[in-house]
Amino acid sequence: MLMPNSPITLADVARLAGVSKITVSKTLNNTGRISEGTRERVLKAVSDLGYVVNSAARSLRGGKTGVLGMVIPELVSPYFAEVARAAADEASQCGFDLGVFTTSRDVTKERARIGTLLGGLADGLLVVVPSGNEKFLLSLERSRAPIVLINHFGVQTHLPMVRADSYLGAKAAILHLLSLGHRRIGFVTGAVGSSQAAERLRSYREVLAAQGLLDENLIRQGNFTQRGGFEAARELLELPELPTAIFAASDVTAFGVIDAIKDKGLRVPDDISVVGFDDIPAASQVHPALTTVRHPVQAMAQAAMQLILDAFADKPVRDTLIEFPSELVIRESTKAINL
Amino acid sequence: MLMPNSPITLADVARLAGVSKITVSKTLNNTGRISEGTRERVLKAVSDLGYVVNSAARSLRGGKTGVLGMVIPELVSPYFAEVARAAADEASQCGFDLGVFTTSRDVTKERARIGTLLGGLADGLLVVVPSGNEKFLLSLERSRAPIVLINHFGVQTHLPMVRADSYLGAKAAILHLLSLGHRRIGFVTGAVGSSQAAERLRSYREVLAAQGLLDENLIRQGNFTQRGGFEAARELLELPELPTAIFAASDVTAFGVIDAIKDKGLRVPDDISVVGFDDIPAASQVHPALTTVRHPVQAMAQAAMQLILDAFADKPVRDTLIEFPSELVIRESTKAINL
DNA sequence: TAAATTTGGGGTAACGATAACCCAAACAAA
DNA sequence: TTTGTTTGGGTTATCGTTACCCCAAATTTA
Numbered sequence: 001m002l003m004p005n006s007p008i009t010l011a012d013v014a015r016l017a018g019v020s021k022i023t024v025s026k027t028l029n030n031t032g033r034i035s036e037g038t039r040e041r042v043l044k045a046v047s048d049l050g051y052v053v054n055s056a057a058r059s060l061r062g063g064k065t066g067v068l069g070m071v072i073p074e075l076v077s078p079y080f081a082e083v084a085r086a087a088a089d090e091a092s093q094c095g096f097d098l099g100v101f102t103t104s105r106d107v108t109k110e111r112a113r114i115g116t117l118l119g120g121l122a123d124g125l126l127v128v129v130p131s132g133n134e135k136f137l138l139s140l141e142r143s144r145a146p147i148v149l150i151n152h153f154g155v156q157t158h159l160p161m162v163r164a165d166s167y168l169g170a171k172a173a174i175l176h177l178l179s180l181g182h183r184r185i186g187f188v189t190g191a192v193g194s195s196q197a198a199e200r201l202r203s204y205r206e207v208l209a210a211q212g213l214l215d216e217n218l219i220r221q222g223n224f225t226q227r228g229g230f231e232a233a234r235e236l237l238e239l240p241e242l243p244t245a246i247f248a249a250s251d252v253t254a255f256g257v258i259d260a261i262k263d264k265g266l267r268v269p270d271d272i273s274v275v276g277f278d279d280i281p282a283a284s285q286v287h288p289a290l291t292t293v294r295h296p297v298q299a300m301a302q303a304a305m306q307l308i309l310d311a312f313a314d315k316p317v318r319d320t321l322i323e324f325p326s327e328l329v330i331r332e333s334t335k336a337i338n339l
Numbered sequence: 340m341l342m343p344n345s346p347i348t349l350a351d352v353a354r355l356a357g358v359s360k361i362t363v364s365k366t367l368n369n370t371g372r373i374s375e376g377t378r379e380r381v382l383k384a385v386s387d388l389g390y391v392v393n394s395a396a397r398s399l400r401g402g403k404t405g406v407l408g409m410v411i412p413e414l415v416s417p418y419f420a421e422v423a424r425a426a427a428d429e430a431s432q433c434g435f436d437l438g439v440f441t442t443s444r445d446v447t448k449e450r451a452r453i454g455t456l457l458g459g460l461a462d463g464l465l466v467v468v469p470s471g472n473e474k475f476l477l478s479l480e481r482s483r484a485p486i487v488l489i490n491h492f493g494v495q496t497h498l499p500m501v502r503a504d505s506y507l508g509a510k511a512a513i514l515h516l517l518s519l520g521h522r523r524i525g526f527v528t529g530a531v532g533s534s535q536a537a538e539r540l541r542s543y544r545e546v547l548a549a550q551g552l553l554d555e556n557l558i559r560q561g562n563f564t565q566r567g568g569f570e571a572a573r574e575l576l577e578l579p580e581l582p583t584a585i586f587a588a589s590d591v592t593a594f595g596v597i598d599a600i601k602d603k604g605l606r607v608p609d610d611i612s613v614v615g616f617d618d619i620p621a622a623s624q625v626h627p628a629l630t631t632v633r634h635p636v637q638a639m640a641q642a643a644m645q646l647i648l649d650a651f652a653d654k655p656v657r658d659t660l661i662e663f664p665s666e667l668v669i670r671e672s673t674k675a676i677n678l
Numbered sequence: 679t680a681a682a683t684t685t686g687g688g689g690t691a692a693c694g695a696t697a698a699c700c701c702a703a704a705c706a707a708a
Numbered sequence: 709t710t711t712g713t714t715t716g717g718g719t720t721a722t723c724g725t726t727a728c729c730c731c732a733a734a735t736t737t738a
Contacts, residue, residue: 056459099438120395
């Protein structure tokens with residue numbers, strides 16, 4: 001109502017309501033005894049003035065801000081976006097706001113961002129695949145605020161972690177293709193340096209090698225992008241003997257693979273079956289709907305939130321590792337081989 | 340090094356360095372005169388202890404947190420993800436961190452979130468399409484922290500805004516299709532209630548009506564999802580006389596449309612041309628690459644950041660409205676009509 | 679030599695909210 | 709009437725940082 005630059009404080013509310021600051025604070029936080037009449041006057045004053053608590057002050061005093069931070073490499077990748085969404089949902093359920101901060105895979109930024117958040121802006125932190133070195137993680141372990149690592153496969157740490165399995169999920173996908181009669185199964189890898197991508201590739205190699213079906217020539221480098229999948233698949237499709245199925249290290253990669261197959265005039269799954277990984281929302285919306293391996297991001301987010309809450313409650317969480325199995329979701333992009 | 344629960348403060352650093360808190364503060368902020376020797380001792384102590392400034396305290400004192408907040412309906416939508424990415428990039432360039440908060444299109448949440456952020460956690464706010472009512476926006480206008488509205492088309496406000504045009508962009512797309520000889524042009528709308536979707540539809544109607552080509556039967560309801568586009572397109576493809584082109588209100592919708600066309604055994608663009616809207620990253624990565632209307636999100640983010648910086652510098656920004664033209668990007672999904 | 683300036687650094691208070699404690703008044707019990 | 713208890717609410721101190729002001733020593737200037 002007055003100056004645009006006049007932040008409204010407890011004192012303003014107290015003055016208008018004719019009580020002390022403490023009474024206002026107690027009213028808003030439901031601590032202490034307040035008579036009904038006073039409570040109403042206070043609430044009216046709060047509403048009239050449009051007062052909102054200053055989280056910085058509350059945090060400084062030792063209280064909570066009600067904000068959790070999430071540090072994530074990027075948002076444009078559907079998988080990360082989905083992880084962020086799940087975490088925000090869970091946080092919201094638990095009465096927290098989730099602020100998502102991207103690092104653009106830049107270690108310095110990652111570190112700076114986390115430092116800022118820990119510096120009183122957030123009550124806790126969800127850190128997705130930090131590339132951080134050991135010293136950095138050590139410094140995180142010392143932090144006052146609870147921290148949970150998500151999908152971390154790097155250096156050892158005592159910080160609690162939540163992970164999704166990649167190895168067994170990939171294995172299930174390959175076994176599915178084998179059971180459909182496929183023998184020449186191509187693979188488009190994920191980005192170099194991704195530990196999850198490495199796990200998926202390892203699984204592919206081991207399962208096929210065990211069957212005597214491993215052909216290194218059927219492995220092509222992707223990068224988790226659609227274009228990467230497209231180009232890798234195009235190479236596979238120029239082989240003298242075509243693969244009858246292609247396993248892509250991510251759903252987005254699989255979309256590129258499907259594009260390439262269709263571009264070549266072939267059909268999915270009639271000519272070539274395709275399996276993805278992640279089960280991003282789009283996977284079930286494309287045509288043919290994508291057979292893929294689902295990372296249980298919702299369950300992971302739930303577990304991560306629980307760890308945060310446990311830490312708030314001073315339960316011991318150090319060295320906790322919760323790993324979720326991934327699950328094969330069979331849709332329309334895979335089919336028994338044509339005889 | 341010591342207790343895990345011992346946040347390190349200026350006082351700790353000061354003690355180790357053998358100086359006062361103020362000297363440490365001055366050193367870190369480059370204010371005041373500090374001798375070279377003292378500076379080095381302080382910096383060493385900071386590094387040894389792993390000190391990070393407590394942003395809450397700094398904010399309370401009247402300083403900046405270095406964090407900007409962005410409030411956005413959701414993250415899973417590629418368009419919003421792209422807007423968030425652009426904003427984060429720009430913020431980063433200007434030395435800020437950007438925390439992204441989703442509202443899940445829930446007005447209460449939106450309001451609560453913004454309140455929290457304004458309460459000392461963020462120095463400024465980028466608010467994307469708030470569904471807020473007038474009273475709420477009024478309360479935002481009173482805020483101490485700078486706020487910029489992005490793509491807001493709702494109730495009037497004095498808050499500075501950055502927008503992307505939808506009307507002219509859609510017009511350019513339709514004119515493009517007309518110039519290619521298309522006369523039966525289908526339209527798949529966006530979500531009900533989206534002001535941008537409404538603009539695009541209005542443009543479609545007006546341009547085609549002006550040519551005497553408007554056929555309400557060629558308009559189908561979408562919802563900005565791929566499935567929505569798929570189903571709407573399937574309806575269009577069952578018309579006795581097929582459209583030769585389909586304009587989708589978003590790229591994601593267009594992907595669904597393309598799926599439906601291919602599913603029907605038809606080809607894009609040979610049988611039916613498709614145009615999207617937004618130019619999300621995937622648009623250029625699919626095959627055929629999507630002809631679409633680009634929203635200049637990077638430029639918008641840049642303008643929004645500039646407004647925030649201007650507000651910091653006490654320049655007047657009230658009632659500023661910056662509108663960016665959208666731009667037709669012609670790729671492979673459109674083609675002259677077959678004769 | 680005395681006065682003025684610079685250099686380097688510290689003391690104090692304040693930002694806004696709240697936990698812990700305290701204090702009146704009103705009422706009940708003995 | 710006296711003591712004890714509840715009710716309703718205020719006082720004080722504190723979180724970590726920094727703006728403002730002050731002070732002592734060193735150096736320069738008159």
